Amino acid sequence: MRIFTFLTFFALTLASTPLLAQRDRQGPPLIRGIVVDQNNQDPMIGANILLKTEGDSLISNTTTGADGSFSIAHPRLPVFKLEVSYVGFEKVTMELRRGMTLDLGKISIGEDSQLLGEVTIEGENVVGEMRGDTAVFNASAFKTRENGMAEDLIGKLPGVTIENGKVQAQGEDVQKILVDGREFFGSDPSIALKNLPADAISSVEVLDQKSDQARLTGLDDGNYAKTINIITKGNMRNSYFGRVYGGYGTDDRYSVGGNINFFNGARRISIIGMSNNVNQQNFSSDDLLGVSTGGGGRRRGNQGGGTFGVSQNNGIVNTNSLGLNYSDKWGEKINFTGSYFYNATENSILENTNRQTVVSEDVSQIYQENQISNITNNNHRANARMEYDIDEKNALIIRPSINFQDNSSFTNLGGLNLDQNLDSLSDTRNETGINTSGFTISNNLTYRYKFDKKGRTLSTDVSTAWNERDQLTDLISANKDYVRNSYDTLVQQSSALSDGFNYTANITYTEPLGEKSVATASYQIGNNKSAADQKTFQLANEQGIMVLDTALSNEFDNKFLTQKTGLGYRYNNNGLNLNMEVDYQYAKLNNVSVFPTEGVFNRDFKNILPTVTMNYRNENGTRFRFRYRTSTNEPSVNQLQNVIDNTNPLNLSVGNPSLGQSYNNSIFANISKFDMETNRTFFMFLLGSLTSDYIGTSTFVAPQDTLINNDVLLSRGGQITTPVNLSGQMSTRLFINYGTSIPKLKTKVNFNPGISYSRTPGIINGQTNINENIDISQGITFASNISKDVDFNLSTRGSYSIVNSSLQSTLENNYYTQTSNLKFYYSPNDGKTFISNNVSHVLYSGLAEGFDQSIWLWNIEAGYRFLKNNKGELKVYVFDLLKQNNSVSRTISDVSVSDVYSNVMTRYAMVSFTYIIGKFKKSDLPADDRGGRPGGYPGRRPGGARSW
DSSP, rough: HHHHHHHHHHHHHHHHHHHHHTTTSOOOEEEEEEEEEEOOBEEEEEEEEEEOOTTOEEEEEEOTTTSEEEEOOOOSSEEEEEEEEEETTOOOOEEEETTTEEEEEEEEEOOOOHHHHHHOOOOBBBOOOETEEEEEGGGGSSSSOOBHHHHHHHSSSTTEEEEEEEEEEEEOOOEEETTTEEETTTTTTHHHHHHHHHGGEEEEEEEEEEEEHHHHHHHHOOOOEEEEEEEGGGGTTEEEEEEEEEEEGGGGGGEEEEEEEEEEEEEEEEEEEEESSSSOOOOOOOOOOOOOOOOOOOOOOOOSSOOSSOOOSSSEEEEEEEEEEEEEEETEEEEEEEEEEEEEEEEEEEEEEEEEEEEESEEEEEEEEEEEEEEEEEEEEEEEEEEEEOSEEEEEEEEEEEEEEEEEEEEEEEEEEETTTOEEEEEEEEEEEEEEEEEEEEEEEEEEEEEESSEEEEEEEEEEEEEEEEEEEEEEEEEEETTTTTEEEEEEEEEEEEEEEEEEEEEEEEEESSEEEEEEEEEEEEEEEEEEEEEEEEOSSTTEEEEGGGGGOOOEEEEEEEEEEEEEEEEEEEEEEEEEEEEEEEEEEEEEEEEOOOOEEEEEEEEEEEEEEEEEOOTTTTEEEEEEEEEEEEHHHHOOOOOEESSSSTTEOOOOOTTTOOOEEEEEEEEEEEEEETTTEEEEEEEEEEEEEEEEEEEESSSSSSEOOOOOOTTTOEEEEEEEEEEEEEEEEEEEEEEEEGGGGEEEEEEEOEEEEEEEEEEEEEEEEEEEEEEEEEEEEEEEEEEEEEEEEEEEEEEEOOOOEETTOOOOOOEEEEEEEEEEEEOOOTSEEEEEEEEEEEEEESSSTTTOEEEEEEEEEEEESSGGGOOOEEEEEEETTOOOOOOEEEEEOOOOOEEEEOOOOEEEEEEEEEEEEEEEOOOOOOOOTEEEEEEETTTTTTTBBBOO
């Protein structure tokens, strides 16, 4: 019944928005105008139009269309400012008042002659400019290969790096990539980069996007997400474009897929899809699971909730994926975006593990494991976002989402425990089959009301989520004790049901204390309800009767109620933004055990949570940011459930119903300087955290055969882990990036040294152990911007890690990794023929015996482009030419160090064909197909300006 209610709500949320649009056809009056080049009166496509308050707070924004025209809703303010800007042109600002004409006619903007005189050289384009805290880059200043994608362009921007599919800008992870200010396939940053052609892009903005609540109220709350906003060319906004591809190769390898986009003004529909057996995931042609370096923990596939984005698991993966995105503006007040994803994968994994565990001051233990797994996963996800400007006082944002997933896995595992002299203690051989299904339905609603007094607002944010999970496990295990020379077998079936519902609601009131400062008062309440029911049956006799095992069964209900109230102060003046807030939080944990024993466990938590954020920018463009934040973290259902997981009889785990919340202190400090004229960038970050009542692990390694809970046998050398609250966890990281250009080589170079330290406490057989890890690294990258026919990228990073254990100070686990990569692309005849090489090398030194590696991965492709405008591309691709592809990772926990070797895709060759789809309305195309101005697209200056 509940799922029907939630599905009905989700459907009504989506279906009601057109009705709201119809109701608001009589929206606010529109301000209209046409932006033209002052020199020749050509229309300026993609010029930015911003409406701001007198105090320079952004009200709304839009961009000009193919004919240079724009329309934007008239704000209900007596006085406001309209700002027109374009890369390489002087900014035009107009003060408008209520009652003035709504049709501004032609607005002429002229080239920035002062900037031109400082940076102009022959034949190249201006890189971009800084607009406040936003860096705006001119796409035509960066050379990308023929038929290149957005990621080829984005990776060339100063201060932006793309490595292993992760995008960083100005030293921070990019959390959102927007297209013309709108979400594109939800919040996944990679999809726009992989599916939007580079030649569709006019400019790129790199900015810190404020939270929904901050944007609605106009008051900075210190919460932001590093965001890249891709602005498309005007002629692309009324067109369809995309590409399709298909390839077949050795060993029956295949890859087919494509994308198509239908853009018609504000209405945009995009379809993407792929099917392959060469480990391509997330619609990326470069997400081949190749050389990867350490750090990641054990990966056994998506066995839980999850999202559409498929994590890059090792192994051999078959993928079938489909995605749909819809975006439109309904009436003058509603912006809507929605996405649907389907993803199906099958992953075959082979892993070898070597783990060394510190048991005491003079005793350690080795665990070796071989595992073969086959994992299949099916996932459906839909999400939407609706922004509704009801009137000048009321605004609303709604973000529903729904996720369904089915997962099945089969694992064959062999494990062996050895003492420090490498004598065998115990081993296991087991087969496990797991079938899991579940769903998550969530919604977020943000509402703002503005009072008549400027700066006085009332806003609310309400989030709800409901999830259910059903898992069935079959286990067959044979175990040997080498000390007693005995054997035992286990046949077991388990069913685990869990569901949860949580909500969080807050209300914030703001009161102006003057033109530059505001006071805030807030209240928040949240409740996380969860229930878990696990029943385990074991084979009792030869007749095949399965009997309930109460030691491995558990049923409980958990509630975690949190209330928080706080006061804050915000100050904003001349580039300085200061936010201070202090909250009092009261939390109550109510844990009720139903089976096998009845009991109630209650705990109260009272905390003071201060937060301070400061942003400062001077006239020279140097920016300083500081944030101190405190937070609490409550335990998960699995951590609370007092039931033993014996999937691996040598490595048991059990929850802890008395587990409490942790308290975290974190700091973030950043100094950045970005000079567009010299293309020099400098970023320095310092991050640190200190956690009390850290949710760590207590490990017990059995010195002899031991009964757990008086019923479950743990053989000598076996171990069981339990989550516990510990003190003393901390981490810190210093990262520096300095970038400059080599103009003669048309190349940018980045130096990025770093050092990090982590301290992780744990308990082993009643003794406290502290694992400390110091990581010292240095990287350097050279990225060219020569032409669309010649391109290279050379990078290398070395990292030396020092690992210390307080229980065994003489234990040597220091190790070194070096990762290098060279990408080179060459087309000798203006894009017709081409050759591309991608050579990677990874060196591992200091890992466990047999895990040190020196791996070369060489991918090479060559092709020929033909048909009109090079729309057809035929190429031959060879992956892992040297057949050395490999994957090794190291994981450092509180009491152990683990090295994992995994299988990955190895050498294959493939022939593929790609066809570029594209048709643009002739009325939207400039006369010379280059923007209608001498030298190229609008914004290109006569003679150009230096790129690097």
